[in-house]
Amino acid sequence: MSIRKAMKKCIVISDSFKGSLSSGEICEIARESFQNVFPACKLVCIPVADGGEGTVACFQEVCGGELVTVRVQGPFGQSMEASYLQLEEKQAVIEMAACAGLPLANDCKDPRITTTYGVGQLIRHAVERGNTRILLGLGGSATNDGGCGCATALGVRFTDREGREFIPTGGTLDKIAHIDARRARRLLRDVSLTAMCDIDNPMYGPTGAAYVFGPQKGADPAMVEFLDYRLQVLDQTIQRELGVSVAGVPGSGAAGAFGAGILAFLKGKLCPGIEAVLDLVKFDEKLTDCDLVLTGEGRFDSQSIRGKVISGVSKRAREKNVPVVVIAGSVDKEMESVSADPASGIAAVFSINRQAMDYSESKPFSRVNYQYTLENVLRTLRAAEHFR
Secondary structure, eight states: OOOOOOOOEEEEOOOOBTTTBOHHHHHHHHHHHHHHHOTTSEEEEOOOOOSSTTHHHHHHHHHOOEEEEEEEEOTTSOEEEEEEEEETTTEEEEETHHHHBGGGGTTOOOTTTOOOHHHHHHHHHHHHTTOOEEEEEOOSBOOOSTTHHHHHHTTOEEEOTTOOBOOOOTTTGGGOOEEEOHHHHHHTTTOEEEEEOOOOOOSSSTTSHHHHHTGGGTOOHHHHHHHHHHHHHHHHHHHHHHOOOOTTSTTTTHHHHHHHHHHHTTOOEEEOHHHHHHHHTTHHHHTTTOOEEEEOOSEESGGGGSSSHHHHHHHHHHHTTOOEEEEESEEOGGGTTGGGOGGGOEEEEEESOOSSOOHHHHGGGHHHHHHHHHHHHHHHHHHHTTOO
16 A cells, blocks of 8 residues: 655635624634644745625735734724735735725714725725735725715716706715716726626626625615615716716626726726636645645625636636635535536635534524534545555
């Protein structure tokens, strides 16, 4: 019986288990577990955020960089400090949640009046500092302004029927009569603006920004209808004034239709968050000489293989012939056959739920259940080293 070489290098890149384990905590558990089972293995941990709160922190842990703090406007126009990440090669990472996030609204949630103006201030500061590549996380927003606040801070002029300039919010989008984006286009002429977007919702309608995400921002059914109508009017105004149609573009409904504003006002682009993450952390290079990739998320279902973390990771690992193991909080029955399909790039799938328990009961045990599952996977791999 011949003995195969021990595992030399492993990458851990898992999404968070919403409400129970952050991506950073999963990396901590992995470091401890590998020390217990494969102490000589080189472990590369890449925490992942979905574009919302914590995105900048995750990128800083992996890429380093400098936090730049700026005084900007918060979601209600109040003065506050927010930070973005300055990287090398004239690149900055910004999360909109830093100054327009839902937690900042506290108990005063009202998407009719909240603004993304502070996000535009962060982008402007980064651009005026010489950055030519901006990565913006769209997630966790308290807003429904179609990105108009951000656009205003970057130089877009919105005027009403009387020619008065104003900063549109979710409740005043129907007051916009004219849009002049020339100043913003000049400011961003040499800048690549990419927004991380993990949803494919359109700008408005039953699956749009207001109907799907408005309630969590404080909108009751009547307000949802009110907001949705104003997004429809904004779309018509954009078509008339700028000559583009963005409402049906997948992701245009992200962050209160901020996705639509990125496309229409700022000529930016939307991309799946995981693709932006993998590019920035040079994931393809890290796969060199890698023996295994560990990934996962709270619930492994059909959405997991449609542009989410597991999907992006397994696709790139498959191209490098590196096996991928998924560890998830729970696994839908429909996904049980995924690891049997070579095209998926996934070698095996494990759930950390060791007993038939509802999430509300198992949540407090997520950390110990994850470590138990991971270490059993690693011990199995160690045992397999003795077989051809």
